[in-house]
Structures are given as structure tokens and as C-alpha cells.
Amino acid sequence: MRKQFKKIIQLTTLSSLLVLTACGGNEPAGDQDAQTEGGAVKADIGVVSYISGPGAAYGEAITNGLKLAQEEINSNGEVEINLVVEDSAGKQDQALTAAQKLMNSENVTAIIGPTLSTEMNVVGPEADINGVPIMGTSTTAEGIPQIGEYVFRNSLPEALAIPAAIDKAMEKYDAKKVAILYGNDDVFTKSGFDTMKAAAEEKGLEILTIETFQKGQSDYNAQLTKIKGLNPDLILASALYNEGAVIMGQARKMGIDVPFVGGNGFNSPEVINIAGDAANGLIVATPWYGEKDDQKVQDFVTKYEEEYGKKPDQFAAQAYDALYIMAEALKNAGEADRDAVRDALAEIQGFNGILGEFSFDEEGDVVMEPTVLVIEGGAFKVFE
Amino acid sequence: MLAELINPYYLQVASFVLINIILGISIYITLSTGQLSLASAGFMGIGAYTSALLTLNFDLPIIVGVLAGTLMAGLFGVIIGIPTLRLKGVYLAIVTLGFGEVIRVIFVNWESLTKGAVGLSGIPHMGREILKTLKGFGFDPQVLGLQNNQFIFMTIFLLLLFITIGIIQFFRRQNSSRVGRAFAAIKLDEQAAESMGINITYYKVLAFAQGALVAGFAGTLFAHVLAYISPADFAYHRAVEILIFAVFGGSEVIWGPVFGALFLTVMPEVLRFISEYRYMIYGLVIIIMMAVRPQGLIDVNIINWIKTKVGKRGQKHGTSNTKNL
């Protein structure tokens, strides 16, 4: 019996040792390998992004945006950023291990990402304990920057975007009755729905029905037929653009012609690609408007299109701005020190990026004016 | 020196390895009576949600939550086990698959309790709570030359290691007991086992419930290590992942799923570039294993071979050891 136990102990220590050595590349845990040299602040910035799996499109846009910003920043010469990108596959546990790797093995100064709010819920507290500043570029759910003082975001939260869009749509169409449709098995669309419902109730809209759909579903006819029968003035839809576009297509096909109000996830040029003319009448509030008459914005769009062959969406734009904000903080901090960068980030006010004027509030949340857009004649236009 | 070696990243990976090992064992137990249950992910979810909700809403200590979650999963195991055991083979696999999905749909829709797809955040974290308690006694990890987070992950790792060893040991003993022999007899030939006077219903429900219990236990650990859970964590893909531990490692001996979980959790970390193709590789692994080596990499023969190797060496040492004793 004792012998057996001994064997087990041996085996387990062996296997755990194996794990430790297998993880390999045990770099000396030297504090900061980035120093100030000849004026340029050098820093390693970790990126945790959703690169593989069903949401890989988001991760792709985000890393594209970051890389574009990195090139420009580094060629400017004031700050030299090295990006260390890790995949989270959209899963919390993988996001956490990726972040641990970045914080403890790669010794990054700060982290950008992860992509999903669920992942941030897990990674944020850990980064906060370790004292590593972390900034989400696409985490729009409630309560993200409130996780801790090292947690920031530059993505427009749903709580700002959705009410703004509903307000404008109500005004224009004199809407009284709405139907709500959302994906209930996805954290992004579910939290978008929570905000949507709260906003609709607060504004005194009558909610005729609340319908749900699930991932992988391609037939929305049952829900839409029901909604059609109730004759709403507006349809509030918390959906990702992939599903949202299909929903609009099927709705228009069965003769529902009222406008749709969408959340952050619905806002993408892809909606027009997928749904075609059926996309007309989609109203979204967004921090990002690619047609804006602004040199910075247009330069970004051209460069992005040249580099990656498609138009940038808000995920790319937010990531692009995020790295610039990070660079600004590094410049102001003057060194690649985690605490100094955190303090410099917290002080950022009136930063002028491609998303417009941007500030952090005292909690590290976003202060900015969203633009409300509508799809008309197959293109996003400012909604007046 | 010690402080530099203790890298939270490695400890984190090691902790997930251990949780996955426990999950692998859960499917192994039910398989040891020849039943394939795909409900492990569902039971894991029941354990995780029970424990998380109790500790979040009633401020109960983690240990109480863990116990309650484990028992709750076990209870469901018995409730589901008794009627489903009339079903054999593929039918059982499909019912358990359906059960897992129903559980997930309930988590998604019971919003007042589970917050739906948004999930539960701020679940008390095992390591942080331990540190808090110890600090209450005036302990400071600096004494050991460790940072707070190093200490946190160190304790989690050691705790999980201890638990995993305990579980493996328990089932190893059970295997060589009356229960284990009954399981093996049922797996080999149900009718023959019955005619020999083995109460097959009892043993099949026992195996099923044990599997549920262990999966639920792993779920509670998962909840308190990650501090955040959502229904998506317990979906079909998780069930398949757990299945792969046993298919790849082997389901004849307990070391099979242990090895499977260890290898398949560490591999994508070491070969990060593989990570993108992880599930494609998983799929191929299953197909190839089933065609070439359906009993999994580690089977009885391998264990015997290792035993004789280790045994020989052990004998040599053994003689000198007895002198010393």
C-alpha cells in the first residue's frame, strides 16, 4: 500500500515536472526588458485575441488594426512597441492562460484585449492583482472597467450606444411600440438585450413581444411572423451582424418594413454584403464611421484597405485607436513601467483618434459621443 | 530561486491539466461498466452552478459549495441513471447527450437564477480566499519569498494535485475491489454477469452516479478556479473534449484518461501555433485512434510493461532498501 502510494507520488511529481518543463522557454523573470534608449520608449505590449474558432473574424480585425497602428507608431520614433499576440479561441480558460503567459513569461508592460467580455471577466481580475494595465478594445458589457483600477476599455459600451440609437429612432419615426429580438445563448447579444430592454422601458416604449434565437439557427421565420402580426413601429434586435443580416433579409422578404435598431455587434459593413438591399433601415450607434470627413479617418481606411483588402470595421478601428492611446500613455510615462503606464492611461483626456475625441472617466470607462448611423441605399449614412 | 521557478502561467496550465484529469476520470468510471455517457459536461455544469450560486448568494464557504455542488451532480446522476439504464449502447449515449443539452438550455433560459448567457462572475476564487484567510492569521506569502499571485496559484495547484491523487487512488483501490470486479464483469458480458449473481442495475447506477459525482466535483473546482462560468462552458464541445481524453489516452485503465487529459491539455500550450487547429487535430485523433487503437494509447499491456520495468528496478533497490529498514 505504501509502496503504491509512493509510486503515485513519483508519477505525479514526474508528470507535473513534465508539465513545467514542457511549457519550456523558461526565460529569466527579469523585471522589464524594455528600457528607455535614445529617447524612444520601448515596450512589449501583450495582445490576447480571439484568433481561432467561430468568432475568429473579430480577432482578425482587431489584430489587423493593431498591426497597422504599430507600424505607424514605430516609424514615428517616439515609442517603439513590440506586440506579443496570443490566441484565446474565445474561451475564458484559454484567455486566462494566455494572459498569464504574457504577464509572467513574456513580462509585457500592458495587455490589449481580450476580445469578449466573458474573457475580460476572467482575465481582468487577474491582471488587476498582478498590477498589469489591461485595455479591452471590444468589451462592451456592463461593469468591465469597474473590475479594478488597472482595467480600462476604449470600446463604446452598449449602455451608451443603444440608448442613443433608440432615442434618435423614436424621435424620427414617432415610435411607441417595439418588438425585441435577441440571441439568448450568446453573452454579447444577451447583455446587449439587457441594455436594450432597460432603455426601452425607461423611455416608455411599449414592448409587444420579446423573442429569442440561438446560435447556428438559420430559420427565423417563426419569430418574425409573430412579430409581423403584432405590427411594431420599430424592431430592436440584439444580434451579431452575421445573424442580424440574415434576420433582416428574412424580415424584409416577408414584408416587415419597419426600421431595425441594433447594438454594437450588429454594426458592420458586412451586414450590407450579406443582406443587400434588405439591410436598408438598420439604425446603429457607433464610435466608428468610416465615411467621416476627416483626414485621419480616410488615411486609416485607405491604408487598411491596401493592406488587408477589405474595409475596416469598428473592431479594427477601436483596436487601432487603442494602441495609439497606449503609445500616448507610454510616451507620457516615459518608461515601460506597469504602474507608470497605468497612471498615464488614467490621465488620458481629450485624445483625438479616428473614433473622435476620447477620454477615460475616473473608473477607466469611455467618455465619448457616439454617432448614430442608418443604412440607406446600401451604405451607412449619418442618421438625422 | 524557488520564487523564480514558480511561474503562475505554468501553475495555471498545470491546474487546468488536473481539472481535466478529474473530468477524464469521470468518463472513465462510467465506461468501465461499458456505458458511454456524454453527460459529463452537463454534470460538470450542475456542480459548477450549484457551488457558484451558493457561495455567491449565501456567502457560504467554498468548501460547503463544493460539497453541495458535487452531491447535487451525484443526485442528478442517480435520478438520470436509474431510468436510462434500461437503454444500451448508442441509445444511452444519445440520451445523455440530450440531457447535457437540456441542462445547458435551462442555464441559458433560467435568467433570474443563472443570469442566462451572461454567466456568473465574481465567484469566490479558491486561491484568493485561502490567501485572505491566511492573511487573517497574520500570514504573509513574502515569508516564503513569494508574490501574492505566485502564492495563490501555488496553493491552487497543490490543492488540486492532492485532490487528484486522492481520486486516482480511490478508484485504483475500487478497481481491485468487489465493486471493480463487478464493473469489469458487466463490461465484458452483461448477461453472463447477471447470471453469476451480480446485481447489474445496482452497479450500473453506481458507476453512472460516481461518474456524475466526479464530473460535478470537477465543475465546482472549475468555477472556483476561474471565478467565472457561463452556459457555453458546459456545451456539447466540452462533452466531446472530455470524451477525447478517454479515447486518446485509453479507457481500460485509469492511467489512460489521466494521460489523455495531461497530454491534450499541455500540447496546445507548448505548440501554440497548433492551437488554431486544435479541434481539427482532435477530430483526426479520434478517427485514427478508433481505427488503429480503439482501446487508447495506454492499455493494460502498457501498464504491465511499465510495471515490469519499474518492478525490476524496484527490486534491485528493494533489496538494498530492506537492509536499511
Place this chain on the structure above:
Amino acid sequence: MLIEQLINGITLGSIYAIVALGFTLVFGVLGIINMAHGEIFMFGAFIGVVVTASFQGPLWLAFLAAIAVTAVMGYLLERFALRPLRSKQGVSHLAPLISTIGVSIFLENLSHHLFGAGNHPFRASFAEISFQIGSITVYLVQIVIFVISILLMYSLSFWLGKTKAGKALRATAENLETASLLGVDVKRTITMTVIIASAMGGIAGILVGMAFNSVTPQMGLSIGLKGLAIIILGGMGNVKGAMVGGLILGLAETFIVVYGDSGYKDAIAFAAIIIILLIRPQGLFGQKISA
């Protein structure tokens, strides 16, 4: 509204039925649950998208291409995931189930890499043709789907019951060795079954693409699990049961949206699996099986 919902339910149900027919064919002959059927269905839909959208090909070509590709996939599935298990002695009856789970995971993730994670529109002018009956709009696609599902069901029953190949198939289903002694080319029969079942999956895929204008890598899993529920509901290996089971599920899913909570739509299929197997394991139309 009610009639429109009825049409919605029947359309959805007919698609489920075609998927379930593929499942039931393989189960009836081989006693194997083909977990990869949903993914083959999804590939059929994607081939449709590729032909019509990327190459601007006509619809009939899309159909042919989808059938051809899924048939080849069926052959590969049989050749690499099922046949090696058959020749082995003492392999557990669970092995083919696990093996096809492997194929489904592989195909699902392969499609992420091949086609991207996004939703692909399926543009066919054919899908726009509609009739106005009173206040109700009926699309031609909806009728076509219903008709195809009925046709497939009848031709399958006829083929199994009346033709020589069908008889060989049933003999194989009865007993592999005896059939082979009686001169049935078992290997060929089995391969053909899997190929035909897969091609039916491909047809269903392209019909879904046309009807709902949406094709994603995730749709395979979702519809595959439902097909599974249907064959259990209708009785494993029962052709008419698959058809009726499909219609029941389609209508049930539609009417829970109308009268109940759409959040529990997905649970119907799985709850049905559990209840049916516990109360009437042979399914609604199955004969009593002596286990």
C-alpha cells in the same frame, strides 16, 4: 398568421425530415448513428454558396456539385472512419459512434478554415419567386422543399422495399454475414448506403441555403442533433417515422414560438429524445425491438 406559421413549420419540418432520412438510412442498414451527417449537410450548403456566389453558376449546377461533393464525402467517411472498424474483431459497438463524432468535429473546424466563420448569403433568383394567396405569401422554395422531402421519402421506401438493391440492403441490415453468404456484395452495399445518405444530406443543405439565405459552419451541429432527435422520435431506421418525426419537430418548434417561450425552442428536440427513449424506446412508429 396561423396559416403562415403552419407553412413555416412545415417548411422547417420538411428540411428536418430530409436530414433525418439520411440518418435513418445509415442506422437502418449499419446500426450506426452517423454523428457527422449534420456536417456533411453543412458542406452541401457551402458548396451551393460557392457555386452560386463565387462562380456565379446556375442553380442546377449547384445542386449537382453539392450532391457530388457530399457523395464523395460519404465515400471517404465510410472508407476511413467506418470500414476500418468493421474488419476489426471485438471492437465495441460504441466505436463507430465515437469515430463519427471525430469526423464531425474535424469537418466543422475544417469549414471554419475553408469558408470563414461568417454567415454566407445564398443568392438565387429562384428563391424570390412567390405567390400571393389572399393575405398569405407562399414562396416556391417552400413548396419545392416539401415536395422534395415527400418524393425522397417515397422513393426511399420504394427502393428499399421493391428493388433488388434495396432488398440486398435490407438483407445486409438483417445480418451482415448471412447476406454475404447469400451473395450480396456487402461492402458495396454498405458503401452505397453511406454515399446515398450523404448525398441526401447535401440536398437538404442546399435547400436550407435557398430557403433561409444563410449558411454557417455552426449549422451542421445544430441540425445534426435535431436529426438525431427525429429518428429517435420516429423510430430508428424507419423511413416514414423520420418524415413524420421531422414534421412534428418542425411544427412543435414553430408553435412554441407562437404560444410559448422561444428560448426553449432548442430544448424540445432533446427533451423529446429523453422522454421517447424512456417511455417508448422503439419510437412512435418503430416495432418493438427485443434487446
